[in-house]
Structures are given as structure tokens and as C-alpha cells.
Amino acid sequence: MKTTGNTVFISGGSAGIGFAIAEKLNEAGNKVIINGRSEERLQKALKELNGSFGIQGDLSIASERVRIAKELQSKYPELNMIINNAGAAFMNDLSDNGNNVAEKAYQEMNTNYISVIDFSALLLPQLLKQEDAAIVNISSIAAYRGNKYLPTYSASKAALHSYTQGLRDTFADNTKLNVYEVYPPLVNTEFSAEIGGANGIPASEVADELFAALEINQFEVPVGDTKAIHALVNPIIENATH
Template sequence: MKTTGNTIFISGGSAGIGLAIAKKFNAAGNKIIINGRDEARLQNALKVLDNAIAIQGDLSLQADRISIAKQLKSNHPDVNIIINNAGAAFINDLSDNNNNSAEKAYQEINTNYISVIDFTALTLPLLLQQKEAAIVNVSSIAVFRSNKYLPTYSASKAALHSYTQGLRDTFSENESLNVYELYPPLVNTEFSAEIGGANGIPPSEVADELFAALAKDQFEVPVGDTKKIHALVEHATATL
């Protein structure tokens, strides 16, 4: 797929992985539209991007999803890449009866999974009008193995992984639409600070890997330590 001359919508694009992706593709000559909940953070992000656009809104809310999809159709009908990057994560101690585990899980599932399905459905008609289009779902190394700190976050990303595979199969015969899955490991961002993100890779490495993958139509995009696990899973699947 071409890596320049695209119009790219990035949810969660005001910081972290989303902003790193925005910078990488912006520098390569793409029109960037970033989305986030916080208007001030969006405006700060625009200062480091060239002629980018921001659309404020919370994609975990159905009304905002509908509004943003309408804005894209009306004001940016050339959008041909959607990067579903916005996410929610909570340390969730399942042994603590006062932890409100179910509420945390609900928010993660809603933001990381249900919202992606709905927003993708809302924007698919626009993407299918383009000569070349892509959907990029940002999952995680956590799809392959959960842990005691992020059990419900991992489950939400595993659900997103399964959905992404099904979406790719659904449009496998459509030569104009590609479906990518980006699997970051631990990344040094504010989002992951609570779980030791300072020990993670820089978000720019994730952006670089995605950029390279689009250039060679590599639909599965493991990054860093995820590459080892992904290779093992791919090998095991191939031998079934």
C-alpha cells in the first residue's frame, strides 16, 4: 500500500503511540486527522504536526462515534486509512472484592472492542469508496498471554484480535481494502506508566514498524518482543 498521499484518521492521536504514528506519516506526506477526548492535548499535538486536523470526541460514546463518522464523510471524504488506536486499561486485581473488577472490564471491552466494531462499521462505506484503503487495529502483545495485572485488558485485546481476523477474512477478496493488526509490546508512554512503561520501547519504534508494514502489505505487524511470540503462534498455526 502507498505510504504517502493518504488521508489518515488516528484515534487516540494526541499522545503516545497514536501521536508517534501521526508524526511518522505526517512527515512522509500524508494528511493527518487526530482524535482524542481532551481538546487541550489535541491542540498541543497539532503544534508538532504539519497542517494536521483535530476532531475532539470520545469514541467510547456511541453519539460521538456517529458524530465523528459524519464529520469525516462531510468534511474529509478522502479519508482512506482508519487507525483504531484509542484504548483503555486498568490494573485489575481479581482477588480484591472491593476492586470493582467488572466495571473496569466493561470500560475496557467497550473502548477496546465494541467501540472499534461500531466505528469501523460507521466508516466502512467511506473507505469502500476509495481506490486504496486500510483499517489498522492496534491490539497488543497481551492478546497472546494475560497476566495478573491486566487480565481484563488482555481479554479485551484478545477479542479485538479475533474480530480483526474475521474482518480481514470478510474483505479478503476486496483488493481495495486491507486490514492490518499492530501488536505493540510494552511501550514507554503515559498510558502505560502505571504498569512500568518506562521500561518499554519508544513509541516511534511502533510507528516505524507500521510504516514499513504498509509499504510491503504485511497485514500482521508484531513489534519488538511480540515478534518472537507471533512467530511461534504462526508456526504452530501453520502446522495444524
């Protein structure tokens, strides 16, 4: 996959991992379009991304996904990469009957999984017109193992992981479309502050690993602590019947 001259849409690109990826790709000579729910935060991010563009909207809402997809198709017909990064996560104590665990799980599954499927489907016809295209899904180390703090978030990322594998298999014979999955560990962002994000790796490390993977068409992109788990698990998965 080329790493310059792309037109890239990044959901949740106004902060955290998404912003770090936007910075990296912008500096490398790509046309970057970032998305965020907050117009104020979006404009602040764009001031730091010289020459980049923004589309405000909440991709967890179906009508917003359609609107954003139509804007991309109209304004950026050369779009050849989408990075599905926007996410939702909640501390979710399954033992607390008053915690409304199902509602939190619904929001996570809708944002982290259903929205990615729908948005990718909306833009697939446009991507398939390009000579070199990619879908990049930002997954998580949590896709491999749930825990008592983020059990339903982990489940949503496991679902995203399974979908990404299926999407990659679906287009395995199409040499023009590549499907990447990035597995960050704990990352020091505002998004992860509630779960001790200050102890995590910098978001720039995730961006650097993705960029390096694009250069060599490495579709599985474990980052930091995820590399050890991925090295153990992935060979078994790859040898399993698809």
C-alpha cells in the same frame, strides 16, 4: 499500500503511540486527522504536526462515534485509512472483591473492542469507495497471554485480535481494502506509566514498524518482544481452518 498521499484518521492520536504514528505519517506526506478526548491536549499535539487536523471526542461513547464519523464523511470524503488506536487499561486485581473488576472490564471491552467494531462499521462504506484503503487496529502483546496485573485488558485485546482476523477474512477478496493488526509490547508512554512503561520501547518504534509494514502489505505487525511470540503462534493460526 501506499505510504504517502493518504488521508488518515487516528483515534487517540494526541499522545503516545497514536501521536508517534501521526508524526511518521505526517512527515511522509499524508493528510493526518487526529482524535483525542482532551481539546487542550489535541491542540497541543496539532502544534507539533504541521498541517494536520483534529477532531475532539470520546469514541467510547456511541453518539460521539456517530458524530465523528459524520464529520469525517463530510469534511474528508477522500478518507482512506483509519487507525483504531484509542484504548483503556486498568490494573485489575481479580482477587479483590472491592476492586469493581467488572466495571473496569466493561470500560476496557467497550473502548478496546466494541467501539472499534462500531466505528469501523460506520466508516466502512466510505473506505470501500476508495481505490486503496486500510483499517489498522492497534492490538497488543497482551492479546496472546493474560496476566494477573492486566487480565481484563488482555481479554479485550484478545477479542480485538479475533475480530480483526474475522474482518480480514471478510474482505479477503477485496483487493482495495487491507486490514492490519499491530502488536506492540510494553511501550514507554503516559498510558502505560502505571504498569512500568518507563521500561518499554519508544512509541516511535511502533510507528516505524507500521510504516514498514504498510510499504510491503504485511498485515500482521508484531513489534519488539512480540515478534518471537508471533513467529511461533502465527504459522499455526494461518494453517488452521478459517
